[in-house]
Amino acid sequence: MAFIASAQYSEESVDVLLRLIAVLSGEDAVKVVKVLLNEKEVSDEVLAEKTGMRLNQVRRILYDLLDKHIVTYRREASERGGYHLYIWSLNGEGLRRMVKERKGHVLNRLRERLLYEQQNMFFVCPNGCNGRVTFDKAMDHQFKCSKCGAILQSFDNSKIIEKLRLRIESLEKDP
Ligand SMILES: [Zn+2]
Structure with missing residues (x-):
């Protein structure tokens, strides 16, 4: 499922998402996710190019993000044959769940704080x-x-x- 940031999420959600990814996987992972937010579907080579990181580094980040249900991929046979291309995209379902959970925590904290101020x-x-x-x-x-x-x-x-x-x-x- 495609994850289209502007259509499905407010700026605030994207902000929450990126901050969360920074905490979970580091600032380099944020760079990867930012590219994926714009491009929808990208090969790891293009990701390396766009982020200015080494391919190995990008792949390590992608597997980490895959593990956390933040990204997903599909395999595509190369035009030249012989090997497969890995096309990466954001995992819309996983992200929605993650952002929702995170917002739940934030909301609880804010409500507690509000109560404290009111009482x-x-x-x-x-x-x-x-x-x-x-x-x-x-x-x-x-x-x-x-x-x-x-x-x-x-x-x-x-x-x-x-x-x-x-x-x-x-x-x-x-x-
Ligand atoms: Zn005083």
């Missing part, structure tokens, strides 16, 4: 000494800065909450 009150020092402290922490210090002793001010986190909400919303909308 807590925060305080800051007017002189900008430390970061934010929660209500409990502030109370422990009689609402005074632990560094300079200034009276803490309440911190408005509504912008953070709004940002988190929007990010969650956009991830939920994305297929």
Whole structure:
């Protein structure tokens, strides 16, 4: 199944995908996947050419990506006969599953973070000494800065909450 980035995935999905591949297989694998995103079907020789990597290196990356269900291949008899060409493409099904799983994790983390922001009150020092402290922490210090002793001010986190909400919303909308 062809994996057409622009048609099936938002920029955000492609971004998630590439970051994930960087973590799983390294930056060189990202180069290979970027070519595959544009070309749909490519032989390993062309991949080596386009990425500027050695053929051996490209093949090692491809087998690693194959193992992780990120790419797939088909064999084609060479026109000159005698050997086979390996034509590589992205594994649409495997990628969709991978991106979905990853997004699930990201969404869970964002929802937890949102809950934390909604359920807590925060305080800051007017002189900008430390970061934010929660209500409990502030109370422990009689609402005074632990560094300079200034009276803490309440911190408005509504912008953070709004940002988190929007990010969650956009991830939920994305297929
Ligand atoms: Zn202070």
